[in-house]
Each structure stands twice: as structure tokens, then as C-alpha cells.
Amino acid sequence: MHIEIQRKSETSLSNQIFQSIVDHIRSGLLQEGSQLPSVRELSKELGVSLVTVVKAYKELEKNNFTTSIQGKGTFINIEETATKETKKEEPPFNWQLSIQDYLPRAQFSRFHYVSDEIQLSSSMIDPGLLPNRYLEQEIHKMLLENPRILSQYSEVQGDLKLREAMSQYLKQFEIPTTPDNLLITNGSQQGLDLVARTFVGPGDVVVMESPTYPGAIDIFRGRGATIITVPVDGDGMKVDILQNLCDKYKPKIIYTIPTFQNPTGAVMTQKRRRKLLNIAKSIQSIIVEDDPWSEIYFDKKPPAPIKSMDYYGHVIYLKGLSKTLAPSCRIGILSASGSVFNRLLAAKSNADLGSPLLTQKSLLPFITSNKMIDHLKKLRTALKLRRDMAIDLLLKYAPEEISWMIPNGGLNIWISLPVWIDTNQLLIEARRNHVTFLPGSACYPVEQEKYHLRLSFSYMSEQQLQLGIRTMCNIFNAEITSKKKNSNMPYF
Known part of the structure; x- marks a missing residue:
């Protein structure tokens, strides 16, 4: 069990330990009935006092996450749903708990x-x-016309024809980009992961909306980031609070979902978008703008993305096609500029040498036709x-x-x-x-x-x-x- 201690954080050490163990439990990384390290063992491992660990363990028990048994130790509580009929005998894998991992949290996958x-x-x-039948026909047609596609790799950056089509597609959002500034990813989740593994290390400050998308929390926490939160109201992230925080901290990354925010559904106003970009420019930070479904509006169109106002390369824009078109194809688009883009491309190369060519080619005819609009x-x-x-x-x-x-x-x-x-x-x-x-x-x-x-x-x-x-x-x-x-x- 990996617990990242950030000694310069304003959050107390005992609360950091408590939160980390809760995250492990809710992520399924600590199984029901598992025994936590003894107070003395964890104190030595983390380099904190016995009192600090005792306080964290008491808070876990108070919130019904654990049970302490005198002379035996502290154990993860078993959920009420477990019954004699549904519970199975645990395999003899307890020895694996001695192997250190570096996963502080992975909650989103459970839901x-x-x-x-x-x-x-x-x-x-x-x-x-979703347009399943049309995509099925296109895949059959493509394989008939080019059976060798199954034995071909894509460019690391992504198929050029798809990048050209997506460059045109993004123009409807007023995003100034070219195929050379686009990277095809395995969904926008990989885009987030590439950003984190490229630019975030232990102790780097990442600003996130509160609440926000759980998959992003998992990724940034996994890199050991110090996360500072800014509340969300009906008009999106409260950038006045962000400004005050930036006077004290200098975040490396500001992560936002400005359009139909996940989970609240809030839409950031144009005024706040402009102010957020100005804040990032003033402190030389990167904005990661996650845009999974701005096409899914029910009344009027939302404001243009923050990326549409970005002339100095402060915004990394992520657009997913999985939600609205073809989940199994896992196609996402990342738009960035300058050396930021070059470094993300290098990270993509290290990750998988490029997304599957078959799925990229499958979506291309749909995106370039009026069928996408309909x-x-x-x-x-x-x-x-x-x-x-x-x-x-x-x-x-x-x-x-x-x-x-x-x-x-x-x-x-x-x-x-x-x-x-x-x-x-x-x-x-x-x-x-x-x-x-x-x-x-x-x-x-x-x-x-x-x-x-x-x-x-x-x-x-x-x-x-x-x-x-x-x-x-x-x-x-x-x-x-x-x-x-x-x-x-x-x-x-």
C-alpha cells in the first residue's frame, strides 16, 4: 500500500494517511477483511509519529471503514452486502500485500x-x-478494399487523413489548429495520462474543480501531485477563488471541464473562460481543457472552448469521440502547440507507439460526411x-x-x-x-x-x-x- 506524504501540504499528516487509506478501500486496492499495517510499522515506513498514525486509524474506525481488534490488529470492514452464500474463501494470496505498488487511488474503474x-x-x-450499422459496413468495406490494414501500424501521431478531418471538425468550435498540432489518443483518458506522465511529478501543484471527473483525480493522484481544489457553481469554476490560490501557489496544471462539467453539468461563462486563460498566462501554467460532450447541448450552443482564445500555447485541449460515436474504437483528440506538443508526442510513443489504425480508418468516412451532423x-x-x-x-x-x-x-x-x-x-x-x-x-x-x-x-x-x-x-x-x-x- 503506497501512501504519499506531502509534508508541505496544509492538510495534516494524519488526515493524509486517513484519506489515502480511504481511497485504497474505495478503489478496491484494499480488500474487505485485509489487515492494515500495525501503527508502529506504518509510523516507521512513513517517517511520522505513532500519534499521527493512531489518529488516522481512529478516524478510519469512527467512519466505519475499519475495525480494530485488541491484540490482533486493524482490519478493513466487510460490506453489509456480503453474505455466507456470496462470500467465497479467499485464495492464499495474502503474501502479495508485501509487494509495494504506487497506486494511491483507482476509484473510477469500479463504476x-x-x-x-x-x-x-x-x-x-x-x-x-449510436451509428453501429453504418460503422459495421465501413469496417467490412475497408477490410475488403485493404485487407493488409490489419498488418499495418499507424503513425505514432495518428493517421494523417483522420488528423486532417479532425482539424476541419474542430473549426466548428473555433479552435485554430492544424493536423500537425493534433495527436490521436486511445480516448481522452489516455490524453490525460500523457499530460500527467509528461508534466506532473511528486509535489507538483495541480488545480482541479471540486467536484470533478473521478478518472482525472485517479491519474493526477497517481503521479503524486499536490491537488488544490476550486469549487464549482452554476457558472463553472470560481475563478476569483482560483486567482487567490494562485497568489499563494503556482500550479503547474489547471484541469477544467468548462462545458457541461462532469459531474455537475455546469457551463463556464465566456467571461470566466477568458479570466482563467489570463490567470494561466500570468503564472505560466498549463490549462488542460477536457471537452467530452460539448456537442450534446439541449438549448443553445455553449461558449467556444478556452482553446479558441489560446494564442500562446497555454491550453492542452482534449476531445473524445468515444462517448458520442463509437466507444469501442477509443478515439480521442489532443490539441497542443510548441514544445508542449512535441513532449506529449514523445510520451505517446513511449506509451504504445500509436493508436490502432483499423479504428481510426473506420471512423474517417463518418466524420467527413454529413452523417456526423445528422x-x-x-x-x-x-x-x-x-x-x-x-x-x-x-x-x-x-x-x-x-x-x-x-x-x-x-x-x-x-x-x-x-x-x-x-x-x-x-x-x-x-x-x-x-x-x-x-x-x-x-x-x-x-x-x-x-x-x-x-x-x-x-x-x-x-x-x-x-x-x-x-x-x-x-x-x-x-x-x-x-x-x-x-x-x-x-x-x-
């Missing part, structure tokens, strides 16, 4: 795909809304209907104590419950009813806010969506009713 359940946890689009129009209409259905169901069945943000685009609804509710515990009950959602704690890089959740309305059929939301509302009502009967505490 990215769950089979045989009503998935409200994953920001994916119903496969029935597909996005239909997709916006279909997802708006599902968003409206989800909001109507919440208005009808959710208790008055909960609130949510109505997104004007994207795939998610951010829901807030009374502060005393832990959505990680609600997820246990939801899974008993074959429903999943993303607990809000996965979206916070530093804070421990456990009373939010992200509901994705885009993947399930309308019938499944209706059943899933009604089931969740029943769970909300039961939890709040139970608390009212047994406590005099406030509910808001």
Missing part, C-alpha cells in the same frame, strides 16, 4: 461498467443511439427527452429534502441529499435492487463530501431509466423517513 444492472453510474450513451442532431433530441424524463421523475417521486442541477447538455444530473446521508451506504441498498449510481465522494479530490451522487440518464432505455429513478427515490424516501423517526436532527 465505469457494471453488468446486469440498471446503470445510472456510467456516463455512456445507449448503444441503440447523428449529433438526433442524439441531442434523444438525450434531451431522457433528461426531461429524469427530471420529471425526480420532481414526482424524490423527497423534498433533496435538490439537483438541471443540465443544459451532457449526460449527467448532480443530486444533493441532506448532509448526514452517505451515498456510499445508499449504493449498497441500490445494488440490492440492481441499480447503480456514482457516489459523489468519488468526485472530490480532497474534500470528504459524501452526500452527493451523479445520475447518468444517457445509457439506459426509457423504461429502465424510469424504473431506476423510482427505485432510487424509494431508497431516498426510506432513508429520510427512518432518520426522522429516530432523530431530531435537521434534514437540510
Whole structure:
């Protein structure tokens, strides 16, 4: 178990230890029933006092993550879902715990795909809304015309024809780029990973929105970054707070999702986008602008990306095609300039020597035709209907104590419950009813806010969506009713 201690952080050492162990537990890196190192062992390993470790372990037990047994040690609690019928005897692999790893957190993968359940946890689009048949025909056609494509490598930078097409595609977002400044990645997740492995090392300061995309938290935490958070409101990242933080810290990276922010759905105003870019210019920082679904707007178009105003190479722009077009192809676009781009290209070469040529060629005819435009129009209409259905169901069945943000685009609804509710515990009950959602704690890089959740309305059929939301509302009502009967505490 790797615990990164940052002695210059304003977060106490005991709280850093607590947070790191919680991240390991929620990521599945520490299994239920596993024994934690003794207080003395961990104190020696981390170079901290016994009192510091004791304080962290007490906090773990207080929050029901662990149980301490006198004379035996401290153990990870077993979830309530485990029964004698479902629990299996553990294989004799405990020796592997002695092998050091460097994974501080990997929470997002646990919620990215769950089979045989009503998935409200994953920001994916119903496969029935995607152009599967057309892409299938294009793949067959390509293989017939060029069977040797299966034995060919792509350029490390990506297929030139696809980069030319994507350069034209990005012009609709007012992004000034050329094929030479584009890098084809295995989804935007790889783009994030390339940025992190190229520019972020232990102790480097990374600013992130709070809450934010869990997959980005996992990547930057994995590089040992010191993460500073800036809250989000309905107009996106609060850049006034960012400005004050930048007076104290000099972040190397500022990570933002300005358009239909994940998980809140907020859209950063044009004024804030411009101010954010000016801040980055003044302190010589890089903005990583993640743009997974700006095409999925339900009313008016969102403001142009920050990259559209970037004339000095401060913005690394990430655009994914997986969500809106073909998840299995895992195609993403990275746009950057100057030596920043050259270094990212070198990192891509080290990572995989280039993305698969077959999938790049498969998407090319679709992107260069009017079918792409028609597909996005239909997709916006279909997802708006599902968003409206989800909001109507919440208005009808959710208790008055909960609130949510109505997104004007994207795939998610951010829901807030009374502060005393832990959505990680609600997820246990939801899974008993074959429903999943993303607990809000996965979206916070530093804070421990456990009373939010992200509901994705885009993947399930309308019938499944209706059943899933009604089931969740029943769970909300039961939890709040139970608390009212047994406590005099406030509910808001």
C-alpha cells in the first residue's frame, strides 16, 4: 500500500494517511477483511509519529471503514452486502500485500461498467443511439478494399487523413489548429495520462474543480501531485477563488471541464473562460481543457472552448469521440502547440507507439460526411427527452429534502441529499435492487463530501431509466423517513 506524504501540504499528516487509506478501500486496492499495517510499522515506513498514525486509524474506525481488534490488529470492514452464500474463501494470496505498488487511488474503474444492472453510474450513451450499422459496413468495406490494414501500424501521431478531418471538425468550435498540432489518443483518458506522465511529478501543484471527473483525480493522484481544489457553481469554476490560490501557489496544471462539467453539468461563462486563460498566462501554467460532450447541448450552443482564445500555447485541449460515436474504437483528440506538443508526442510513443489504425480508418468516412451532423442532431433530441424524463421523475417521486442541477447538455444530473446521508451506504441498498449510481465522494479530490451522487440518464432505455429513478427515490424516501423517526436532527 503506497501512501504519499506531502509534508508541505496544509492538510495534516494524519488526515493524509486517513484519506489515502480511504481511497485504497474505495478503489478496491484494499480488500474487505485485509489487515492494515500495525501503527508502529506504518509510523516507521512513513517517517511520522505513532500519534499521527493512531489518529488516522481512529478516524478510519469512527467512519466505519475499519475495525480494530485488541491484540490482533486493524482490519478493513466487510460490506453489509456480503453474505455466507456470496462470500467465497479467499485464495492464499495474502503474501502479495508485501509487494509495494504506487497506486494511491483507482476509484473510477469500479463504476465505469457494471453488468446486469440498471446503470445510472456510467456516463455512456445507449448503444441503440449510436451509428453501429453504418460503422459495421465501413469496417467490412475497408477490410475488403485493404485487407493488409490489419498488418499495418499507424503513425505514432495518428493517421494523417483522420488528423486532417479532425482539424476541419474542430473549426466548428473555433479552435485554430492544424493536423500537425493534433495527436490521436486511445480516448481522452489516455490524453490525460500523457499530460500527467509528461508534466506532473511528486509535489507538483495541480488545480482541479471540486467536484470533478473521478478518472482525472485517479491519474493526477497517481503521479503524486499536490491537488488544490476550486469549487464549482452554476457558472463553472470560481475563478476569483482560483486567482487567490494562485497568489499563494503556482500550479503547474489547471484541469477544467468548462462545458457541461462532469459531474455537475455546469457551463463556464465566456467571461470566466477568458479570466482563467489570463490567470494561466500570468503564472505560466498549463490549462488542460477536457471537452467530452460539448456537442450534446439541449438549448443553445455553449461558449467556444478556452482553446479558441489560446494564442500562446497555454491550453492542452482534449476531445473524445468515444462517448458520442463509437466507444469501442477509443478515439480521442489532443490539441497542443510548441514544445508542449512535441513532449506529449514523445510520451505517446513511449506509451504504445500509436493508436490502432483499423479504428481510426473506420471512423474517417463518418466524420467527413454529413452523417456526423445528422447523428449529433438526433442524439441531442434523444438525450434531451431522457433528461426531461429524469427530471420529471425526480420532481414526482424524490423527497423534498433533496435538490439537483438541471443540465443544459451532457449526460449527467448532480443530486444533493441532506448532509448526514452517505451515498456510499445508499449504493449498497441500490445494488440490492440492481441499480447503480456514482457516489459523489468519488468526485472530490480532497474534500470528504459524501452526500452527493451523479445520475447518468444517457445509457439506459426509457423504461429502465424510469424504473431506476423510482427505485432510487424509494431508497431516498426510506432513508429520510427512518432518520426522522429516530432523530431530531435537521434534514437540510
